[in-house]
Amino acid sequence: xxxxxxxxxxxxxxxxxxxxxxxxxxxxxxxxxxxxxxxxxxxxxxxxxxxxxxxxxxxxxxxxxxxxxxxxxxxxxxxxxxxxxxxxxxxxxxxxxxxxxxxxxxxxxxxxxxxxxxxxxxxxxxxxxxxxxxxxxxxxxxxxxxxxxxxxxxxxxxxxxxxxxxxxxxxxxxxxxxxxxxxxxxxxxxxxxxxxxxxxxxxxxxxxxxxxxxxxxxxxxxxxxxxxxxxxxxxxxxxxxxxxxxxxxxxxxxxxxxxxxxxxxxxxxxxxxxxxxxxxxxxxxxxxxxxxxxxxxxxxxxxxxxxxxxxxxxxxxxxxxxxxxxxxxxxxxxxxxxxxxxxxxxxxxxxxxxxxxxxxxxxxxxxxxxxxxxxxxxxxxxxxxxxxxxxxx
Numbered sequence: 001x002x003x004x005x006x007x008x009x010x011x012x013x014x015x016x017x018x019x020x021x022x023x024x025x026x027x028x029x030x031x032x033x034x035x036x037x038x039x040x041x042x043x044x045x046x047x048x049x050x051x052x053x054x055x056x057x058x059x060x061x062x063x064x065x066x067x068x069x070x071x072x073x074x075x076x077x078x079x080x081x082x083x084x085x086x087x088x089x090x091x092x093x094x095x096x097x098x099x100x101x102x103x104x105x106x107x108x109x110x111x112x113x114x115x116x117x118x119x120x121x122x123x124x125x126x127x128x129x130x131x132x133x134x135x136x137x138x139x140x141x142x143x144x145x146x147x148x149x150x151x152x153x154x155x156x157x158x159x160x161x162x163x164x165x166x167x168x169x170x171x172x173x174x175x176x177x178x179x180x181x182x183x184x185x186x187x188x189x190x191x192x193x194x195x196x197x198x199x200x201x202x203x204x205x206x207x208x209x210x211x212x213x214x215x216x217x218x219x220x221x222x223x224x225x226x227x228x229x230x231x232x233x234x235x236x237x238x239x240x241x242x243x244x245x246x247x248x249x250x251x252x253x254x255x256x257x258x259x260x261x262x263x264x265x266x267x268x269x270x271x272x273x274x275x276x277x278x279x280x281x282x283x284x285x286x287x288x289x290x291x292x293x294x295x296x297x298x299x300x301x302x303x304x305x306x307x308x309x310x311x312x313x314x315x316x317x318x319x320x321x322x323x324x325x326x327x328x329x330x331x332x333x334x335x336x337x338x339x340x341x342x343x344x345x346x347x348x349x350x351x352x353x354x355x356x357x358x359x360x361x362x363x364x365x366x367x368x369x370x371x372x373x374x375x376x377x378x379x380x381x382x383x384x385x386x387x388x389x390x391x392x393x
Contacts (some may be wrong), residue, residue, distance in 0.1 A: 005062065005063055005064055005065075005068070009062070010064070010068055013050065013053070013062065013064070013068070013072065014068075014071065014072070014075065016048060016050065017050065017072045017075040017076060018075060020044060020045070020048060020050075020076065021075050021076050021078060021079035021080070022079065023044070024041055024076065024079045024080040024083055025079035025080065028079060028080045028353070028356070029351070029353035029356065031080070031082075031192075031193055032082075032192055032193070032353065032356045034192075034193075035186070035187065035192040035193060036184065036192075036193065036195075037151050037152050037184070037193065037195055038080075038082065038083060038086075038193040039152060041080075041083055042083075042086065042117060042152050045083070045086075045087060045117070046115040046117060047115070049062075049115065050062075050072065050087070051087075051090050051111065051115055051116070051117060052108075052111055052112040052115070053068075053069045053072060053091065054066070054069050054091045054094055054095070055094065055108045055111060055112050056108070059105060059108040059109050059112055060108070060109055060112030060113055061108065061111075061112050065300045065303075066229065066232070066296050066299045066300050066303060067293065067296040067297055067299075067300055069091055070088075070232055070233065070236045070292075070296050071236075071296075072087070073087055073088040073091075073233060073236045073237060073240065074236040074237075074239055074240040074243070075240070076240070077236065077237045077239075077240025077241055077244065078240045078241075078243050078244035078247065079244060080193075081191065081237055081240060081241045081244075081357075081360045081361070081364075082191050082192060082193035082194045082360070083193070084236075084237050084240050085148060085191055085194045085237055085364070086117075086148065086149045086194060086195075088233035088234075088236065088237055089118070089120055089148050089149055089233065090117060090118050090149075091229075091233070092120075092226075092229055092230050092233050093118040093119075093120060093122075093157045094107075094108070094111065094118065095225075095226060095229045096122070096157050096170070096212070096226055097157070097172060097212065099222065099223040099225060099226050100170055100212035100213075100215065100216055100217055100219065100223055100226070101170075101172070101211075101212030101213065101214060101216075102214045103172070103209070103210075103212070107155070107172060111155075114154065116154035116155050117149065117152065117153055117154050118149070118153060118154070118155050118156070118157065119147065119148070119149040119150035119151070119152070119153025119154075119155070119156045119157075119175065119195075120146075120147055120148045120149055120150065120156075120157055121144045121147045121150055121156050121157065121158045121159065121199045122144075122157045122158065122159040122170060123144050123145060123146050123147070123159070124159060124168065124391040126143070126144050126145050126146070127161055128142040128143045128144070129141070129142035129143065129144055129158070129159065129160040129161070129201055130142050130160055130161055130162075130163050131160040131161065131162045131163065131169050131206070132162075132163045134205070136208060137205055137206060137207050137208055138169075138205070138206040138207075138208070138211070139203050139204065139205060139206070140158065140160045140179075140201040140203075140204040140206055141201055141202060141203060141204075142160065142200075142201055143198055143199065143200050143201070144158075144159075144198060144199045144201075145197075145198050146196050146367070147182070147195075147196060147197060147198060147199045148194045148195065148196040149194065149195055149196075150175070150182050150195060150197075150199050151182050151184060151195040151197070152195065153175050154175070155172060155173070155174060155175065156172070156173050156174070156175050156180075156199075157170060157171075157172060158170065158171050158172075158173050158201075158206075159171075159217075160201075168217050169211055169213075169216075169217075170211070170212045170216075170217050171206050171210045171211045171212060172210055172212065173204070173206065173210060177204055177205065178204070178205070179201060179202040179203050179204035179205070180199065180200075180201060180202075180204055181199065181200040181202070182197075182199050183197050183198045183199065183200070184197060185197040185198055188363050189359045189362075189363055190356070190358075190359035190360040190361070190362060190363030190364065191360050191363050191364055218389055218390075218391075220307060221307075221309045221310065221311055221314055222305070222306055222307050222309045224314055224389035225299070225302055225303060225309070225314070225317070226391075227389065227390060227391050227392060227393060228299060228302075228314075228317055228318055228321045229299065230391075230392075231321045231322070231324075231325050231368075231392075231393075232292070232295055232296055232299060232321050232324065232325075234325065234364065234365075234368065235292050235295070235321070235324045235325045235328045235329075236292060236296075236328075237364065238325075238328040238329055238332045238361055238364070238365065239285070239288055239289060239292055239328045239331075239332065241332055241336065241357050241360055241361045242285050242288070242328070242331055242332035242335045242336065242357075242361070243285060243289075244357065245332075245335055245336045245339055245354070245357035245358075246281055246282075246285060246335055246339070248354065248357075249335075249339040249342060249343050249347075249354070250278070252343045252347055252352070252354075253268055253269060253274065253278075253342055253343055254269055256343075256344075256346065256347075257269075257274075257342070257343050257344045257346075257347070258344060259271055268342075268344070274342045277338065277341055277342050278342060281331075281334075281335050281338075281339075284327075284330070284331035284334060284335070285331050285332075285335065287327055287331070288324065288327035288328040288330075288331045288332075291320075291323050291324040291327050291328075292324040292327075292328060294320060294324070295317070295320035295321045295323065295324040298316065298317045298320040298321075299317055299320075299321070301313075301317075302314060302317045311386070312386075314386075314389070315380075315386035315387065318376075318386065318387040318389075318393065319376075319377065319380055319386075319387070322373040322376050322377055322387065322393070323377065325370065325373050326370055326373050326374060326377070329361075329365050329370045330370070332361045332365075333358070333361060333362065333365070335357075336357040336358035336361055336362075337358055339354060339357070340354065368392055372392070372393070373393075376393060
């Protein structure tokens with residue numbers, strides 16, 4: 001990861017992220033209703049320079065570790081989880097280039113110099129895109145779904161299965177390559193400005209040097225950190241949603257909620273049942289935050305080992321990440337669903353926008369069922385079986 005970043009620079013970045021988040025929050029409810037591409041906000045992220053947080057200083061970046069980078073994902077997600085999602089995936093995709101291919105210094109320099117925003121067309125569960133040899137190069141045909149951030153991307157990570165053996169290949173491609181069509185067809189109930197729609201590939205040429213083949217997808221123990229980074233990006237998005245929901249609910253209860261007429265108190269802030277529920281929210285979110293920060297620190301230690309990373313060290317990191325993911329998902333869904341119990345009936349008004357927190361978390365968390373994380377944790381605890389590396393574990 002390079003030299004240690006000065007604490008003053010870390011604090012300055014956190015403060016910059018807080019300012020951006022406060023600006024995003026002003027329009028978050030309206031933009032959630034509109035959907036589509038958050039072009040202005042994405043350009044603000046480009047101009048901020050924060051898209052290069054994880055890039056080493058010698059390549060033009062900030063040289064941040066994962067713990068501090070993921071804290072920024074969480075800060076942005078408190079205000080707008082769609083933007084937090086896109087910002088988190090930016091660094092996941094940069095990690096993909098670093099872990100799967102030896103071209104990463106080039107792509108890191110270009111990203112840092114031009115403030116590239118990366119988009120995702122790597123969906124390993126969607127197997128419709130096929131790669132076929134064409135002389136010294138390759139062609140991709142087919143479609144991909146859940147392509148977060150692809151519409152406004154400056155560069156894409158693309159996956160396809162090679163014909164005829166079905167082996168997974170991943171490449172880094174410019175989005176204006178002939179034959180690539182990006183569709184504005186994301187219309188789900190949550191994460192509505194992530195542009196997570198589909199992309200079509202029609203005889204798209206892929207040059208051999210664009211394929212991330214050394215060591216390739218999950219091609220070494222170090223390379224298998226990629227899914228754990230993905231899990232912790234999602235965990236910090238979920239935790240950010242929960243923290244943002246709790247902060248808005250707290251403000252609403254203090255300023256607008258009314259005491260129930262049978263409570264015997266004058267203010268909603270003195271209602272014993274309201275106090276109990278806020279206490280429960282705090283305990284659950286705080287536990288998730290502590291587990292998430294612990295997992296990020298474990299990831300940093302594993303990341304620093306690079307090719308000396310052992311299978312056991314990887315397994316320990318995977319267990320920490322899965323634990324955090326379960327806690328963040330559970331506490332987030334609970335808080336975003338039950339916050340109405342501490343804000344009251346008037347908080348269901350559309351202009352309050354409280355429903356967006358649950359819709360966003362529920363939409364995203366369904367793509368990676370938490371039950372399978374619990375099964376991994378049970379197998380580890382009961383049978384000493386480490387999670388098997390995949391794109392989801």
